[in-house]
Amino acid sequence: MNWLLVVAGAAVGAPLRYLTDRAMKAWFGPGLPWGTFTVNVVGSFVLGLLAGVASAQTYLLLGTGLCGALTTYSTFSYETYALYERGAKGYAVLNVAGSLAAGLGAVWLGVTTAGLL
Numbered sequence: 001m002n003w004l005l006v007v008a009g010a011a012v013g014a015p016l017r018y019l020t021d022r023a024m025k026a027w028f029g030p031g032l033p034w035g036t037f038t039v040n041v042v043g044s045f046v047l048g049l050l051a052g053v054a055s056a057q058t059y060l061l062l063g064t065g066l067c068g069a070l071t072t073y074s075t076f077s078y079e080t081y082a083l084y085e086r087g088a089k090g091y092a093v094l095n096v097a098g099s100l101a102a103g104l105g106a107v108w109l110g111v112t113t114a115g116l117l
């Protein structure tokens with residue numbers, strides 16, 4: 001029955017990713033992949049937070065299910081490549097460096113926050 005927890009979390013995470021991407025494009029325009037950046041940073045924070053305080057079932061629901069469907073390495077890779085191909089090489093490098101730094105910072109913040117709970 002653990003797989004039901006993963007499915008339930010993914011059923012929420014995937015639409016959240018889609019809606020976040022649409023909202024970021026509406027606010028900032030289609031130039032940079034702010035939606036993917038946002039979901040990956042939020043997902044990193046949630047995973048860091050869960051690592052310190054979640055039960056196995058909660059981790060399946062929120063970590064594997066929700067965050068697994070919310071975050072996306074493949075879209076991050078594709079969007080970075082697309083920036084590079086459009087000639088926006090500086091933005092492609094900035095996307096990689098910013099995503100890695102923000103993601104690592106977010107997971108650290110999540111783990112640290114979990115330690116305070």
